[in-house]
Amino acid sequence: MSSPETRLFLATTNEGKILEIRHALEDLPITLSTLREIKDFEVCAEDKPTVLENAIYKGMFYSRYSEAMTLADDTGLEVDALMGRPGVHSARYAGETATYEDNNMKLLQELENIPEARRTARFVCVMALGFRGRLIKSFLGTCEGLILTKPRGIQGFGYDPLFYIPALKKTFAELTAEEKNRISHRGKALERVHDYFQYSLEAG
């Protein structure tokens, strides 16, 4: 049974994320709207100790701005040589107003004397589906890689130019959107979101 009116509200203004989500769900009959279309909104604090909790609270918080199911995400980069940092602080690693470049520079500095074999890291992404202030379900995706000693590539955003996938011999910033969605933390979480909606739509 088709449900042509299924709507999903994306609780983000980040164009990079919106593109990745749109791409991952494009084969489903879902109409997307985003936080960019909301004139005045309060920004949800991201002060929880885990990526999971940040995603959950964002999903619940932003669901007040839409009648639709609301999808929020939080992402962390966990670097072994930094004992899991920046983790939940990844987006603001170099400070509250840090640019992607500031964060990448800080990461390179902190890893300055760490040899390649010890630069292992993983990206963790949690997507949280909220509805009327409540959490419906969370979706997790992870991706293992290495932190390079200098940036490579111009695609993507955030730490993508430093995050290297040995099996592909490329950084995230050297992958097309399609290639990245197939293996990335957010891509894998989105695959689970996709399966959830596909199942719900099929079940009517």
Add this chain to the structure above:
Amino acid sequence: MSSPETRLFLATTNEGKILEIRHALEDLPITLSTLREIKDFEVCAEDKPTVLENAIYKGMFYSRYSEAMTLADDTGLEVDALMGRPGVHSARYAGETATYEDNNMKLLQELENIPEARRTARFVCVMALGFRGRLIKSFLGTCEGLILTKPRGIQGFGYDPLFYIPALKKTFAELTAEEKNRISHRGKALERVHDYFQYSLEAG
């Protein structure tokens, strides 16, 4: 090149975990010892806000009791209807001296009025490899499932009798050690530990 003297110290006294780890690494030429063989040891605090950090600090902390590489783990059960709880508190959910049964009872009580479709949960396991007080690498594994309304099965330990895998129509406590290792959070983390040692051994 073979390294017959490779040794690994397991930073746990939990027989269930020791069996799972022994099984997962049995094809490798690694000699295992465990915390059970240490007469007097200080117990590492597990007070970090994330499963990752608890595992890392345990791996570093217990590496003082062995000259060998030291493998520690931490595990959390993240239940959507409880907004990610018990999470990092899973082992002591019903209190400091809680038994597995106490924890399972508390979980069932907290989910009392939650219908099946909303009882989604995931297990998260991080294994951390420490050496001489330092973290070498962390390994993550996850497993998605549902929390039943009453326990089923007698294998395994912890929350296993309540953790149901829809694709297998069984709880973790209804699986053999082999079946569980193939799909569980700890099994998947151990697969990564296995690959790490296999690669290191092959590289000499």
